[in-house]
Amino acid sequence: MAPSSEPLTTERILVATEEVLRRHGPAKATVVDVARALGVSHGSVYRHFRTKTALREAVTKRWLDRTTEALAAITATDADPETRLREWLATLFAAKRRKAGIDPELFATYGLLAQESGDVVDAHLVELTDQLTGIVREGVARGVFAAPDPAVTASALFQATGRFHDPGYAKEWEKPGAQGDFEALVDLLVRGLRA
Structure with missing residues (x-):
């Protein structure tokens, strides 16, 4: 392991971890691999993240x-709520399609990590639903x-569009007609919301 001249930061560790996950997958990626990629001891990584689980989260x-x-x-713009809702969805x-x-290997890896990191994913979903709630409100x-x-409506919108953001549907996103299906659903939902 060649020592690095850069200071060891949380961001550097996370970037290296992502690369190690990309190369080895979640089953084989270890803190030792991350440390090796950074040119530091695994103890140095553990000073930033107390456990492998904490690093993965x-x-x-x-x-x-x-x-x-x-x-x-998008939620912070001055656009009208309908435009913001459409743009947000x-x-x-x-973003999910692009990832x-x-x-695809890293996307699948993150899918597995997300299953392990229930609290992190739950917080993410709450944050997304809160953003939608703000638009609806x-x-x-x-x-x-x-x-x-508005909170119940936002939750319903999020659930109704799940096919277009839940990683379990990723294979369907590139099928012919997926974009058209998405747009038709959003049109239906927005029409149903109009006062």
Whole structure:
């Protein structure tokens, strides 16, 4: 292991972990492999992450946060609520398709890690549903949407579009007609929300 001149940071460890996972998969990737890729001892990695589980949860959260951040930017715009809702759902679908298509092995690896990291995934899903709730709530306030309970409506929207963001459906995302199916569903949902 060649010593690195860069300081060991959490971000460097997470980047290296992602690369190790890409090369070896979750079953064979170890903290020792991550340390070797960084040119440090595994004890140095453990100073940042107390356990292998903590490291896996952190890399899973980092991966999920990329999508959450892109979606948060949409919720923060001044666009009308219907436009934001459509864009939010389309961005979520596009992000998932891109991740599954660009690096299917790493996408599958993260699917396995997400199953191990239930609390991280649950927090991610709450954050996404909260973003949707904000869009629906503003739509109700502006008189654009009719929804007696924006949180319940947001949860229903998220569940109704699950086929287009749940990793279990990844193989269907590249089938002919998937984009058309997505757009038809969003049109139906938005029409149902209109005041």
